[in-house]
Amino acid sequence: MAKEVILTGLRANAEFHLGNYLGGILPMVQQQKKHAGKYQLNMFIPDLHSFTTPIDHGKLYEQTHQNLKVFVAAGLDIDQPDTFIYRQSYIPAHSELTWILDCFTGFGEMSRMTEFKDKAAKLRGSQMIEEVWKEEDVPGSSDRISVGLFNYPVLMAADILLYGAKWVPVGEDQRQHVEFAREIANRLNNRFKDLFVMPADNVEQIKFAGRENPVRIRSLRNPNKKMSKSVEDPAGTIMLSDKPEDGVKKVMEATTDSQANIRFDFEKQPGVANLLQILALLTGKPQSGVNTEWEGKTSYGELKQAVADTVKSFLTDLQTKLAAIDDQRLMQKLEADEEVMRKVADATLLKVQKAVGLRPA
Ligand code: TRP
Numbered sequence: 132m133a134k135e136v137i138l139t140g141l142r143a144n145a146e147f148h149l150g151n152y153l154g155g156i157l158p159m160v161q162q163q164k165k166h167a168g169k170y171q172l173n174m175f176i177p178d179l180h181s182f183t184t185p186i187d188h189g190k191l192y193e194q195t196h197q198n199l200k201v202f203v204a205a206g207l208d209i210d211q212p213d214t215f216i217y218r219q220s221y222i223p224a225h226s227e228l229t230w231i232l233d234c235f236t237g238f239g240e241m242s243r244m245t246e247f248k249d250k251a252a253k254l255r256g257s258q259m260i261e262e263v264w265k266e267e268d269v270p271g272s273s274d275r276i277s278v279g280l281f282n283y284p285v286l287m288a289a290d291i292l293l294y295g296a297k298w299v300p301v302g303e304d305q306r307q308h309v310e311f312a313r314e315i316a317n318r319l320n321n322r323f324k325d326l327f328v329m330p331a332d333n334v335e336q337i338k339f340a341g342r343e344n345p346v347r348i349r350s351l352r353n354p355n356k357k358m359s360k361s362v363e364d365p366a367g368t369i370m371l372s373d374k375p376e377d378g379v380k381k382v383m384e385a386t387t388d389s390q391a392n393i394r395f396d397f398e399k400q401p402g403v404a405n406l407l408q409i410l411a412l413l414t415g416k417p418q419s420g421v422n423t424e425w426e427g428k429t430s431y432g433e434l435k436q437a438v439a440d441t442v443k444s445f446l447t448d449l450q451t452k453l454a455a456i457d458d459q460r461l462m463q464k465l466e467a468d469e470e471v472m473r474k475v476a477d478a479t480l481l482k483v484q485k486a487v488g489l490r491p492a
Contacts, residue, residue: 134213137166138173138296140287143198144181144191149369149442150348150358152205153412154302158346160206162300163214172214173294173472174207179219179226180287183280184254201371203461204452215468219290222469224476228289229282231483232315235322236285244284244311246304251276288312293476295328300340306333323486327479348409351385354401375446382406382439391429395422403431406438413441 139159147156163172178195182188195218203209209216219225241247254275284307291299291312299309309330316327331339348358352367361368367386369378387402395418397404411421425434484490 134169134171135298136171136173136294136296137162137298137300138175138291138294139300140175140177140180140219140290141198141202142180143176143178143195144186145360146194147198147201147371148358148361149371149409152201152371153348153409154346156202156205157412158300159202162340163207163211167208167211168213170213170298172211173217173296174202174214175217175219175290175472177219177287177290180283183277183283184250199465200453200456200458200461201449203456204449209461209464215472216465217469217472218465222293222473222476224293224473224480225286225289228293228476228480228483229286231487231489232285232288232292232319233282235315235318236282240311240314241281241284245307247281247283250280254280284308284311285315288315291330292316292327293479294472295479297328297331298339299330299336301336306336309333309336319483319486323483326482326486346408346412349401349405351381351402351405354386354405369442369446371446371449373446375443375450378442378446379439382442383435385435385438387431387435391431393425393428393431393434395426403434406434410434410438410441413445 139162141155141159159174163174166172176195176199178191181191181195199216207216208214287305287308288311291309292315299312301309310333313330313332316329319326320329330336350356350358350364350367351369352364356364356367358364358368361370366381366384369381373381385402385406387406388400390400393403393407394400395404395407407421407425408418410416411418414421428434481490485492
């Protein structure tokens, strides 16, 4: 029997920071290790999803490849025979299936997506949008929210359904989209007899991913907020491309509190807890072990020094690995996988085209 498919979309439109690494990239590499041989792993770059909100298009192609290299440097094994890496836009069936699914998707259904509502609200108040649009001389428009942002979950459903993926490990913010993929699969399966493999439901997905608490790395400057893009918060964000010395500096200047008592408590001492979390994840030790080692101590300076040392060797090591990646080999693997996946996707698309009457049955 064919192996069940685990599918992960790895966003790659911005430069990565430590929060992306510990919360997204590392868990993905661990998934691969855990499931190697038992499942097929589709790890693709949703490059068409990259500009649902405005970006610098001059950088997109390079950024996509740079980030793919980061996955490899982080330990993603591209030679693992059940792992396939590919770029969404290199497989036209994604766009074609999206259009067909669009016509079976309700306008109201999409309007209710929480992530859309959040992002749309942010865009309405964002200056960044204006700057990007001015730069590119797009004729002034007061409509800042693209149709692409609106129907992005439909493209995501196509990403999943084309490959018959059952397992789609995602963060909290993407769960509703996976639910929608089930919904639309079910709708078309009922209407046109069985076309799609149903992705597992939310409860099963969470069980499968087997993650305890989701990792949320905080800003080193505003530990009540998530670590975010460096343009918004340079001192609080460690970029993977930061010079190791700069990483050290950011840790040493991290905001803590005045309690002079080390405890792992995100509610009351988020700055300190954040440092303990970074330390545990970067050293690969269980959080509880790291906490036992540090709790009750009073010197934040000592804790910062330990975190700074770890960050320094992490950045040095990752950057060394990045520099050593064989670009040509990576491209060959990518293109070879794209060819294989194109066949899989086209076969699903043809089934759907036949069902809806675009091709002879
Ligand atoms: N929407 C996802 C994100 O923002 C990325 C993504 C696109 C994805 N298509 C997907 C994730 C399909 C899982 C499956 O992170």
